[in-house]
Every structure is written in C-alpha cells, then in structure tokens.
Amino acid sequence: MAALLNGKLNLTARPAPAQRPSVRTNAVALKPLPYAPDALEPHMSKATFEFHHGKHHRAYADNLNKQIAGKEWDQKDLDTIVMSSWNNGNPTPEFNNAAQVWNHEFFWESMKPNGGGEPTGPLMEAIKRDFGSFDEFKNQFKAAGMTQFGSGWAWLVTDKSGKLSISKTPNAVVPVVEGKFPILTVDVWEHAYYLDYQNRRPDFIQTFMDKLISWDAVSDRFVKATA
Amino acid sequence: MAFVLPNLPYAPDALEPYVDTTTMTIHHGKHHATYVNNVNAALEKFPEMKSLGIVDLNKAVGTDAIPKEIATTVRNNGGGHFNHSFFWKVMTKPSNSNGPSAELKAAIDKAFGSMEAMKEKFNAAAAGRFGSGWAWLGVKADGSLGITSTANQDNPLQQVADEKMIPILGLDVWEHAYYLKYQNRRPEYIAAFWNIVNWEQVNDNFKAASGGGMPAL
Numbered sequence: 094m095a096a097l098l099n100g101k102l103n104l105t106a107r108p109a110p111a112q113r114p115s116v117r118t119n120a121v122a123l124k125p126l127p128y129a130p131d132a133l134e135p136h137m138s139k140a141t142f143e144f145h146h147g148k149h150h151r152a153y154a155d156n157l158n159k160q161i162a163g164k165e166w167d168q169k170d171l172d173t174i175v176m177s178s179w180n181n182g183n184p185t186p187e188f189n190n191a192a193q194v195w196n197h198e199f200f201w202e203s204m205k206p207n208g209g210g211e212p213t214g215p216l217m218e219a220i221k222r223d224f225g226s227f228d229e230f231k232n233q234f235k236a237a238g239m240t241q242f243g244s245g246w247a248w249l250v251t252d253k254s255g256k257l258s259i260s261k262t263p264n265a266v267v268p269v270v271e272g273k274f275p276i277l278t279v280d281v282w283e284h285a286y287y288l289d290y291q292n293r294r295p296d297f298i299q300t301f302m303d304k305l306i307s308w309d310a311v312s313d314r315f316v317k318a319t320a
Numbered sequence: 321m322a323f324v325l326p327n328l329p330y331a332p333d334a335l336e337p338y339v340d341t342t343t344m345t346i347h348h349g350k351h352h353a354t355y356v357n358n359v360n361a362a363l364e365k366f367p368e369m370k371s372l373g374i375v376d377l378n379k380a381v382g383t384d385a386i387p388k389e390i391a392t393t394v395r396n397n398g399g400g401h402f403n404h405s406f407f408w409k410v411m412t413k414p415s416n417s418n419g420p421s422a423e424l425k426a427a428i429d430k431a432f433g434s435m436e437a438m439k440e441k442f443n444a445a446a447a448g449r450f451g452s453g454w455a456w457l458g459v460k461a462d463g464s465l466g467i468t469s470t471a472n473q474d475n476p477l478q479q480v481a482d483e484k485m486i487p488i489l490g491l492d493v494w495e496h497a498y499y500l501k502y503q504n505r506r507p508e509y510i511a512a513f514w515n516i517v518n519w520e521q522v523n524d525n526f527k528a529a530s531g532g533g534m535p536a537l
Contacts, residue, residue, distance in 0.1 A: 148504040189450050242396050243472035243494070244451035264451040282451070283495035284504065292350040292496065 121161075121171055121191075123154045124198050132206040136304045141288050149284055150197040157190035171195055179270045192265040196246060199267075200280050205307035212308040215255075216315045223257040230259075231302050237261040238281045238298040247298075249277040249311070255319040274318040277311045321370055322360045325353050326405050326537070334413045338512040340501045348408070351496055355400030355473070362393040375477065375534055378402045382479030395480065399473035403454060403490065405537045410489050410525070412518035421523040431465040438467070439514065442491075445469040446510045452494040455510075457522075458485030459529035469493075486534060488525035489517065 123146075130142035157174070161167045166174050166187065175195050178188035211217065211227055224230040230249075238247035241261040248260040250273040260268045260275075268275050279285075279301050286297035325348075328334075332344035359377075363370050366387055372380065380386050381395045420428065425435065432438040438457070446455035449469040456476050460466045461484065468476055468483040476485040491513055498509035528535045 144503045152504070243453075283499060287495060287499040288503075291346050291500075292354075 121154050121157050121174070121194055123151050124201075126201050128206055133204060133208075133305060136289075136300045137204070138289050141285075144288070145280075145284060146197070146201070150194065153190045153193040153197070157187060157194060160187050160190065175267065176270070182270075189265045192267050196265065196267055196278065196280070199275065200246075200278050202310050203277050203279075203307060204301075204305040205310070208306050208308070209302065209304040210306075210308065212312055214312065216308070216312045219251075219255050219257050219315070230257075233259050234277075234279075234302065235295065235298045238279050239295055241281050244282040247279050247281060248273075248275045250275050251315055251318050253319060255315070274314075276314040276318065277306065322363075323356050323370075323374060323401055325356045326408070328408050330413060335411060335516050338414065338515050339411075339498075343497070343500050346500075347492075347496060348404070352400070352404040355397045355404065358393060358397035359401050362390040362397065366390060374398065374402045374405065374537060378475060378477040379479070381474075381477075395478065396473050399475055399478065402477070402537070403473055403475055403492070406487065407490055407492055409521050409537070410518050411513075411516045412521075414515045417517060417519040419519050421519075421526070424519075424523055424526045427465050427526070432467075438465075441467045442489075443507070443510050446491050446493050447507050449493050455491045455493060456485065456487045457489040458487040459526065460485045463530065486525075486529035486532070488529050489522050 126142065126146055130146070131139035133142075158167075161174070166177065169177070171191060171194060174187060174191045178185045178191050180188070212220065217227065220227055220230045224233060234247060234249060237259050238261070241247060241263065243263060245261060245263040245266070248262065248268050249257060250260050250268050251257050252273065258273075260271070260273060262268060279298060281294060281298070286294060290297040290300075328344065328348050332348070333341040335344060369377065369386070377386075377394065377398045381391075381398065386394050420435070428435055428438045432441060442455055442457055445467050446469065449455060449471070451471065453469055453471045454473075454475065455467070455469045457465060457467055458476055465488075466483060466485050468481070468485065470476060470481055474480060475490075476483060476487055478484075491510065493506060493510075498506065502509040502512075524535050
C-alpha cells in the first residue's frame with residue numbers, strides 16, 4: 094500500500110465531513126462541483142456538466158452506496174474503499190464505482206474557470222526538467238489522452254521525489270493503484286466530450302490544456318505529494 | 321487491396337427516431353472511416369496480410385499470424401472495421417423487417433427458453449459492459465446460440481475473445497453510438513435497438529454461421 098499518503102489517497106485539502114448521525118448510512122456522497130455548471134463554457138458546456146456530474150458521477154456514487162450498504166466498507170472513506178476494492182489487480186465489483194467517484198472528483202478539481210495558461214514555481218521547473226519543455230509535456234499528455242483506446246483517463250503523476258511522468262489508464266483504473274501520485278487528469282470517456290466535441294477528442298484535450306486546467310490545484314497536489 | 325469504408329445500406333435518417341441522423345453521419349463518416357484508415361495504414365507495412373480479408377484478419381487477432389508490431393492496431397482498428405461493417409447491415413428502417421425465421425426462432429427458444437429471455441440476456445450483456453464495447457448474439461462451436469460482450473473493438477471472431485462465436489447480431493455500446501440522443505441512458509438505447517433489427521440479415525447470418533461461415537460483408 095505504498096501509494097497511500099498517511100492512509101489517504103487525496104492530495105487536496107478537503108472540508109471536514111458534516112456531522113453524521115450515529116448510524117452511518119452512506120459512505121459516499123456526490124460531492125458538488127467546485128463551480129457553477131456553466132462556469133467552464135464554452136469549453137465544457139453546462140449541458141455536459143448536467144449529465145457528467147448530475148447523471149454519470151451521481152450514478153457511480155448511488156451504485157456504490159447500494160453495493161456497500163450495511164457492509165464493512167459502508168463505514169470506510171472513499172480512498173480506503175478504492176484501494177481495498179482494487180484487491181491487488183483483481184478488482185471487486187465495487188472498484189469501478191468507487192474509483193469512478195474518486196476520478197470524477199479529482200477531474201472537476203483539476204479544472205477552474207479561466208484556467209489553462211502555465212504553471213510557475215517548482216512544478217514548472219519539474220515539468221521542464223522531466224519533459225524538456227512545457228510544450229513537450231503538453232504534446233505527451235495529449236498523445237496519452239488520444240491513444241487511450243476506448244474509455245479511460247490520461248494523468249500527470251509524480252513520485253515522492255517529484256519526478257513527473259505521464260500515465261494513461263483504461264475505464265476506472267487510477268494510477269494510485271500502480272503506486273503513483275496523480276496531480277492532474279483528463280477524462281477521455283466519450284461522455285466527457287461527446288456533446289461538445291463529438292468524435293474530436295484531440296480538440297477536446299487541447300482545449301482542456303489551453304483553457305481549463307487549474308494549475309493552482311495541480312501545484313498544490315504536487316507540493317503535498319512531495320512534502 | 322486496401323479495405324474500403326462501405327456505404328451505409330440506407331440513408332443516415334433511416335433509423336430515426338431510434339438512432340438519430342447526426343449520430344449515423346458521424347458514427348459512419350468519422351468513427352468507422354478512421355478505423356478503415358488506421359487498419360490500412362498498419363497493413364501497408366505487411367501488404368501480404370491484405371489478402372486475408374476482414375473476417376480472416378479478425379480470426380487471426382491473438383495469433384502469431386499478425387506481426388507483433390501491428391498486433392494492437394489490427395485488433396483495435398481491424399476489429400472496429402469488421403464490427404461496424406457488420407453492424408450497419410443488422411439494422412434497418414423501423415417496421416421494415418418480418419422478424420426471425422422459424423429456424424432461428426427455434427434455435428433461440430432452445431438456447432434461451434424464449435425470444436423474451438434471449439432479449440433480456442442480450443440487454444443485460446449490453447448494459448453490463450463497463451466502458452466501451454459490444455454485445456453479441458452468435459453461434460458457438462457446438463452449433464448452439466450464445467450471448468457475450470466484448471471490450472472496446474474486440475469481437476468473438478478474435479482469438480482474444482473470452483467466448484468465441486460467429487456473430488449473427490451485434491450492438492455497439494460505445495458512448496459514441498448513442499450519446500447525442502440518449503446521453504447516459506444506455507438502457508433506453510438498448511431497448512430502442514430492437515425496433516430496428518434487420519432480422520432478414522440476422523437470419524442469413526445464422527444460416528451461414530450454422531455452416532461455420534459468414535455471409536460477405
């Protein structure tokens with residue numbers, strides 16, 4: 094379980110959970126979007142968010158809660174459920190739902206209104222060191238997203254020492270299960286871009302990089318992972 | 321001979337209201353076209369493989385017959401080209417089909433109990449395929465009908481398939497097949513599919529598969 098940082102996967106500060114009644118019923122909530130559903134227009138439409146967050150992400154949370162209701166995992170946090178259900182590469186039925194809840198929260202938080210541009214500071218230095226240039230990082234990140242055949246995700250990940258690399262995963266798989274610390278992701282399931290870009294996945298990824306990435310969030314994750 | 325994008329057997333609006341015109345246009349003209357271009361590009365390096373034809377090329381996926389260098393590209397794009405060529409033909413305008421033949425109906429009843437039971441099993445395979453993929457009804461090696469699903473652009477002709485069979489009916493459950501009209505409502509799309517099945521083609525597929533073959537695509 095080398096991938097866990099203090100027993101937790103999450104690398105961004107999360108608000109303390111609301112007071113719960115003494116009997117836990119649902120372990121996993123549908124976390125609200127960090128911005129209004131139209132905040133990323135025209136790059137990612139309100140309609141997309143209504144389905145992507147309001148239906149897809151919601152369904153993963155609802156279905157996970159049904160699977161774990163009354164069982165041991167109902168008492169656990171999401172990070173623990175993801176790692177446990179991965180089951181060392183022989184995932185249980187809960188994994189797809191748990192990981193997809195995790196992945197989508199991570200994805201929303203990877204974006205912000207008026208995003209894009211470039212990182213600064215230690216993260217930018219690391220990018221230049223490990224990819225040669227920021228443009229080369231973008232080329233490789235885009236290539237990963239374009240070549241993940243079928244559904245999946247492209248990731249920028251770091252190890253504990255701050256060495257950056259790019260990863261791509263199918264379906265619900267998250268690089269934490271491979272011992273890496275994600276700091277940025279783009280969802281390349283078709284539902285992430287089909288209403289806005291149809292088959293044009295390369296254009297979607299390019300726009301994501303140019304206009305949507307929250308480099309503040311990514312830097313924050315980088316600092317925490319390498320602390 | 322390079323592979324060619326076949327024309328749709330009908331106008332792009334023929335499957336309305338169950339599959340929308342825009343989806344048919346993009347699905348055929350962009351997604352399927354890309355698979356054709358990509359498999360042709362891969363086979364440029366190994367032109368002797370072009371003579372296999374798309375069915376035999378797919379049967380070779382997962383064997384040494386396909387050079388390692390192009391194995392994944394052929395699996396994904398040769399698979400995609402077969403799957404979509406097959407798919408357009410097993411669909412037709414609503415109310416344009418007279419249903420399964422007596423022989424096919426008998427085989428369905430034998431394998432599943434009833435037509436309704438077969439559809440339930442097929443629908444479950446289609447809905448349960450996590451991520452991208454296909455659901456299939458096909459003839460297994462022992463001659464009986466079976467239902468399976470495959471990931472991405474895999475199909476049951478390929479040696480990589482968990483359950484091998486000669487497909488007689490298939491349904492694309494990649495999100496690009498239904499997202500513009502149905503969004504996340506995949507089960508609704510699956511239910512709608514039964515309105516546009518071209519049973520005459522499925523009957524032909526069944527006859528050929530019962531003899532171990534496939535009709536020309």
